Amino acid sequence: MSVSGQPTSTVYSHPKYYAIAYKWNTTAECNLLESCFKTYRDGNVKTLLDIGCGAGRHLFELARRGYRTTGIDPQPEMVAFVKTGQRNTKLPVTVTQGDLRTIPVDGPFDAAICLMDTFRFLLSNQDIVQHFRDVAKRLTPGGLYVTDFWIPMKWDQIANEMYQWEQTEGDTTVKVFYLQHPETIDPVTQTFEDELVFTVEEDGTTQEIRGGRTRTRLIMPQEFHSLVEASGAFDLVETLAEFDLEKPLDASSGTWRMISVLKKR
Ligand SMILES: C[S@@+](CC[C@H](N)C(=O)[O-])C[C@H]1O[C@@H](n2cnc3c(N)ncnc32)[C@H](O)[C@@H]1O
Numbered sequence: 001m002s003v004s005g006q007p008t009s010t011v012y013s014h015p016k017y018y019a020i021a022y023k024w025n026t027t028a029e030c031n032l033l034e035s036c037f038k039t040y041r042d043g044n045v046k047t048l049l050d051i052g053c054g055a056g057r058h059l060f061e062l063a064r065r066g067y068r069t070t071g072i073d074p075q076p077e078m079v080a081f082v083k084t085g086q087r088n089t090k091l092p093v094t095v096t097q098g099d100l101r102t103i104p105v106d107g108p109f110d111a112a113i114c115l116m117d118t119f120r121f122l123l124s125n126q127d128i129v130q131h132f133r134d135v136a137k138r139l140t141p142g143g144l145y146v147t148d149f150w151i152p153m154k155w156d157q158i159a160n161e162m163y164q165w166e167q168t169e170g171d172t173t174v175k176v177f178y179l180q181h182p183e184t185i186d187p188v189t190q191t192f193e194d195e196l197v198f199t200v201e202e203d204g205t206t207q208e209i210r211g212g213r214t215r216t217r218l219i220m221p222q223e224f225h226s227l228v229e230a231s232g233a234f235d236l237v238e239t240l241a242e243f244d245l246e247k248p249l250d251a252s253s254g255t256w257r258m259i260s261v262l263k264k265r
Helices: 015-021 023-043 057-064 076-091 123-138 221-231
Strands: 047-051 068-073 093-097 109-114 139-150 162-169 170-188 190-203 204-217 232-238 257-264
Touching: 015 076, 015 162, 015 190, 023 057, 023 109, 023 162, 023 232, 023 257, 047 057, 047 093, 057 068, 057 076, 057 093, 068 076, 068 139, 076 093, 093 257, 109 123, 123 139, 162 204, 221 232, 221 257
Parallel strands: 047 068, 047 109, 068 093, 109 139
Antiparallel strands: 139 257, 162 170, 170 190, 190 204, 232 257
16 A cells, blocks of 8 residues: 555565565666656756655665665665665665655655656546646756656557566566456546566575566656646656667667656756
8 A cells, every 4th residue: 555545565665685686677667767867957966856666776776876876765664675775875865755746755865766656646637737746846956856657568459468578586486467357447537457476586496576566657758748838847858668778769679668757847
């Protein structure tokens, strides 16, 4: 459950397995963030807010690279996991329980991020516009906000995609199954249910963690442009198909994600 009462997947109560399952692209993601800091803020970024920080993969990687990072996440298990990581590493990382809709820290921060589809927990236009204003308020002048969320690869597959991958660390393998349920589409609110299932192999045993269905929002690229504009808080300076400034989002991208770089007005 998020702080605002919205149900979330119970896989997020298993930060150790989440951290293994999602570690694969962290270096490339942080490289892109640093490229954005150089390109759009002359490298003048020292502090960063991670909204929906999960198990803290970006918090720790960026702290190792010299940034002071702050995370918020509604899941107490994620918050506790990050706190333990901070105690063990002594890196400049702080974390607080918090929600996309009620950000409980003031900053100001030089940049903010909301990565790996967390942004789609904002279900209404009103919530999205308000969120942009709330984030902008917590940024220094010219502050950057980088978002990354799923978009449909093909219009005839809207909310009808599935992805599978696996990651291993030591003796633990986590197999991830992400599934969208097209029969749950609400065409008016543009929301649908999706689901995460982890199969964890550890110490010779296998357990399945079914996260349960959660309702998320479909945000189309042009709609995102308009919502940014409507907020009056940011300019959209870049839309990317991958974590690479050389890979802009265009018709040939064939991507399942849209990465956006916003600059505070
Ligand atoms: C897919 S994970 C992404 C975590 C992290 N950003 C990453 O890239 O690894 C989604 C995270 O969003 C959090 N979350 C769920 N609902 C949220 C909300 N309403 N506000 C903020 N975070 C939320 C979950 O607890 C989970 O940690």
